[in-house]
Amino acid sequence: MDIIEAIKSRKSIRAYKDKPIPKDIIEELLEISVRAPSALNTQPWEFAVITGDVLKKIMEDNVKSLEGGSMPNPDVQPVFFEGEYKKRQVDLAKQLYGLLEITKEDKEKRTEWTKQGFRFFNAPSVIIIYSDKSLSEGGSMYDAGAIAQTIALVALKYGLGTCVQSQGILFPEVIRKYADIPDTKRLIICITIGYPDMDFPANKLVTDRVKAKDITKWYGM
Numbered sequence: 001m002d003i004i005e006a007i008k009s010r011k012s013i014r015a016y017k018d019k020p021i022p023k024d025i026i027e028e029l030l031e032i033s034v035r036a037p038s039a040l041n042t043q044p045w046e047f048a049v050i051t052g053d054v055l056k057k058i059m060e061d062n063v064k065s066l067e068g069g070s071m072p073n074p075d076v077q078p079v080f081f082e083g084e085y086k087k088r089q090v091d092l093a094k095q096l097y098g099l100l101e102i103t104k105e106d107k108e109k110r111t112e113w114t115k116q117g118f119r120f121f122n123a124p125s126v127i128i129i130y131s132d133k134s135l136s137e138g139g140s141m142y143d144a145g146a147i148a149q150t151i152a153l154v155a156l157k158y159g160l161g162t163c164v165q166s167q168g169i170l171f172p173e174v175i176r177k178y179a180d181i182p183d184t185k186r187l188i189i190c191i192t193i194g195y196p197d198m199d200f201p202a203n204k205l206v207t208d209r210v211k212a213k214d215i216t217k218w219y220g221m
């Protein structure tokens, strides 16, 4: 697949076919993706690939934590958006709920959709990107972003869809219960990955973008 076509066609996939991804494909995908750039080539990323029964247990415990009213305490604290950024967040939710035909009043369906996020959209595999806490949060976050996008693009070569996701690791204690990632490591982000179910309405969403020309200033030209 051509690089421009890959960048243009990548989008978040929030439902997957019930089909496991062969281990060698994920191995190859990660081996290619570590060509991503990082500050001073520090390569701060480490991966936990979670699948099968372990993933099922994490999905269940994530949802139990949510239902039990546990306060999320992610290793990377979430940002709360305001102004234009808040509007974009709300627009995304409206578009997703619109496609899913979930109304504002339908609290039950909204809660169920939220739970789907905590179940990693039932993806067959999840890649958690983490880094050592001795590294600065800002630096390793930047590098994690670079590798996350690289993984999402390389995944397309194998017919795989992805969703970069912070929701699934909001309860890091659940992840650590089943995957022995020590406390000295910071869980940064996860990527749900699998063969896309393109019949699922939310997978039809193509999100908006502000035109680059509207946010670019030119100097010296």
Ligand SMILES: Cc1cc2nc3c(=O)[nH]c(=O)nc-3n(C[C@H](O)[C@H](O)[C@H](O)COP(=O)(O)O)c2cc1C
Residues within 6 Å of the ligand: 010, 011, 012, 013, 014, 092, 117, 163, 164, 165, 166, 167, 168, 189, 205, 206, 207
């Ligand atoms: C850091 C980060 C965290 C995200 N967390 C979530 C999430 O928790 N749940 C979700 O459904 N999508 C999540 N997304 C996906 C974004 O909503 C998505 O990338 C954005 O709406 C643009 O849509 P696109 O990926 O289809 O182009 C996240 C994306 C990023 C980069």
